[in-house]
Amino acid sequence: MKPSLEPKILNLEPLGLYIHIPYCLSRCHYCDFNTYRVDTAAVQQYLDGLAQEITLRATAMAIRDRRICSVFFGGGTPSILQASQLIDVLDHCRAAFTFEDDVEISLEANPGTVDLPKLRALWEAGVTRLSVGVQAVQDRLLRRIGRVHTASEAEQAFRLMREAGFDNINLDLMFGLPGQSMGDWVETLDWAIGVGPEHISAYGLILEEGTPLYQEHREGEIGLPDEETEAMMYQMAVDRLRDAGFEQYEISNFACPGFRCRHNLVYWQHQEYFGFGAGAHSFLAGRRLYNELLPARYVCAIAEHGTAVAGSEELSAEMLRSERLMLGLRLRTGLDVQVFKDILGVEDLSASDRVARLLDDGFLCVEEGRVQITERGLLVANELIVQLL
Ligand code: SF4
Known part of the structure; x- marks a missing residue:
């Protein structure tokens, strides 16, 4: 057995569990997640x-007193597994944690x-929420980005989920795709609003280095919407989803009242979590732990050492403060003024030229x-946060 890198956890706040399933039917052209063809x-x-990892880590940390508020099966595509396989993993979590x-x-x-x-x-095993990767409802766009499903398959999947009993469903949508017009994006938003999920995530495409789409972009014109159109697409999502009764509670996330994603709030509120599986990260007692990729x-x-934690990093007080600022400002509720002042080390907001300027503007x-980012600020939220750090 390798010596344990697990930190001692002292507080009693609820924890999140993340479980990584690193398999997909095939790789989408924009994807840089830790996932492989099944x-x-x-x-x-x-x-x-x-x-084994779930049981061993929970036992090593004697963590029974920490309650679990959320479990998230992410990937990859967890739904390519059989139900019995997923339920078995969930049963191990239930046995190891409270x-x-x-x-x-x-x-x-x-x-x-x-x-x-x-x-x-x-549903019968206790899964309460599904998150569906729809991205777009134009088959030509889906093919362009390497998705293996069609728009009508997405709609059919949604219907089956409802039929099975699920009453908390998220749809993931993407804008800024190659060949996507504003009309396509409005059609996708209206379709999503029309089928009636409880939650919608709307992300702009990011060209990640090493992906096929990134490579194509380097080699020539791939028909991406320009920056101005992409900003208008984002604003269109904010306006249309708000008009349809969704609350924007994070830069890219919109929920019907009572349906914010508990697990993502764990991350954004800087709470602790365990990550299980290949490449998963954990955040515990001020340390970040990384599993074998x-x-x-x-x-x-796991078989040889009883742990797959390949490394860990103690976050300095400065790093913890920066993370708290970065994550907290993504939420529309922002950060408590006193916490914000403590993070920036100022007695008064006006004592910081950067903050005073952002407030004035x-x-x-x-x-x-x-302290919150305004609707005007949302369009440039990432740049704003960088300016504050
Ligand atoms: S985007 Fe999602 S479905 Fe596509 S390869 Fe990546 S993890 Fe798999």
Whole structure:
């Protein structure tokens, strides 16, 4: 056994659990997540490793007193697994940890990988929320970015989810795609509003180095909307979703009242979480821990050493403050004024030239004792946050 890198956890706040399933039917052209084309022979070994990791880490940390507020199966495409495989992982979590009564259990599901019996089994096993990768409703755009499903398969998947009992469904949508017009984006938003999910995430495409789309872009014109159009697409999402009754609670996330994603709030509110699986990160007692990235190495590490934690980093007080600022300002509720002042080390907001300028220019505001990014500031939120750090 390797010496444990696990930190001692002292506080009693609820924890989130993240479970990484690193397999997809095929790779989308824009994706740089730690995921691989599914290899059925390797899957069961990976799941055995996952079950072992969950049990061993929970035992090593004697964590029974910490309640779990959320479990998130992400990837990859967790829904390509059989229901019984996912339920087995969930059972290991239940045996190792103490779940809150109203624990949120989310699972990422792609159209074309679910059917009614699978969905019913997941619902009955306690999965409370599904997050569906739709991205766009124009088949030509879906093909362009390497998605393997069609728009009608997305709609059918949504219907099956409802039929199985799910009453908390997120749809992931993307703007700024190659060949996507404003008309396409409005059609996608209106379709999503029309099918009636409880939550919508709207992300702009990011060209990540090393992806096929990035490579194509380097080699020539790929028909991306220009910056101004992309900003208008974002604003269109904000306006249309608000008019349809969704609350924008984070830069890219919109929820019907009562349906904010508990698990993502764990990250944005800088709460602690365990990450299980290949490449998963954990944030515990001021440390970030990293698991082995490659599934095969992850499985070997668990079998040989009883842990797959490959490294850890103690975050300095300065780094913790920066993270809190960066994450907190992504939320529309922003940060408590006193916390914000403590992070910047000022007694008064006007004592910081940067803050005073952003307040004067209408990018930041103070509402009910909290510093928030204004709607105008949302368009340039990332740049604003960088200016403050
Ligand atoms: S389905 Fe999701 S995780 Fe899988 S390749 Fe596509 S974007 Fe990446």
